[in-house]
Amino acid sequence: xxxxxxxxxxxxxxxxxxxxxxxxxxxSINNLxxxxxxxxxxxxxxxxxxxxxxxxxSGRLRVTLDTSKKSSSxxxxxxxxxxxxxxxxxxxxxxxxxxxxxxGTRLTVIP
Amino acid sequence: xxxxxxxxSHSVIEKGQTVTLRCDPISGHxxxxxxxxxxxxxIKFLLHFVKESKQDESGMPNNRFLAERTxxxxxxxxxxxxxxxxxxxxxxxxxxxxxxDYxxxxxxGTRLTVV
Numbered sequence: 001x002x003x004x005x006x007x008x009x010x011x012x013x014x015x016x017x018x019x020x021x022x023x024x025x026x027x028s029i030n031n032l033x034x035x036x037x038x039x040x041x042x043x044x045x046x047x048x049x050x051x052x053x054x055x056x057x058s059g060r061l062r063v064t065l066d067t068s069k070k071s072s073s074x075x076x077x078x079x080x081x082x083x084x085x086x087x088x089x090x091x092x093x094x095x096x097x098x099x100x101x102x103x104g105t106r107l108t109v110i111p
Numbered sequence: 112x113x114x115x116x117x118x119x120s121h122s123v124i125e126k127g128q129t130v131t132l133r134c135d136p137i138s139g140h141x142x143x144x145x146x147x148x149x150x151x152x153x154i155k156f157l158l159h160f161v162k163e164s165k166q167d168e169s170g171m172p173n174n175r176f177l178a179e180r181t182x183x184x185x186x187x188x189x190x191x192x193x194x195x196x197x198x199x200x201x202x203x204x205x206x207x208x209x210x211x212d213y214x215x216x217x218x219x220g221t222r223l224t225v226v
Binding site: 008030031033035039040041043044045048067088090092097100101102103 | 115117130144147148151153154155159167181191194202204212213214215216217218219220
């Protein structure tokens with residue numbers, strides 16, 4: 001069954017603004033990962049947050065994880081046109097050995 | 112190092128035909144995964160190889176799909192015969208250790224269109 005669900009499905013912002021994407025999941029997880037897909041290209045691993053972590057930063061990215069609510073958010077600060085892409089959260093269930101992806105959020109950053 | 116390479120990047124075939132997708136993982140990566148994204152839906156796990164062995168093929172949709180990884184290097188995913196609902200983007204990923212703990216390296220995908 002589908003594990004991750006992203007919200008919103010699509011987001012359009014002006015360059016320089018912050019973008020926030022949310023992800024909800026259903027089961028107990030080992031970790032949660034965020035990936036980006038630029039049009040016509042493969043998935044790029046952005047950041048991984050483990051189930052015992054609450055917040056993680058990487059450059060302009062900030063990820064939070066709330067295991068009690070089974071949700072995560074990805075914040076991209078000071079967005080750039082190059083950030084335009086689809087963003088997916090993916091979870092690794094406890095004891096599992098593969099990723100379960102959501103449907104993704106399509107982010108458009110307008111120059 | 113070279114990334115994960117997938118071939119072809121695009122394939123358009125008629126219903127009932129056969130198509131073979133290929134994935135070359137990063138050299139030395141024992142773990143190789145296949146995923147696919149059907150139009151507008153989530154990216155779904157298909158199967159996982161550890162070297163040449165199928166570790167988990169629970170995501171394979173039916174027996175029209177056959178994955179191999181002879182010699183534990185590159186992998187092929189054959190669809191025979193192809194159906195319209197097989198259209199989508201097929202991704203391959205590889206990892207050296209437990210990629211689920213550190214993130215995978217994905218290829219650019221093969222966009223399959225069945226007409």
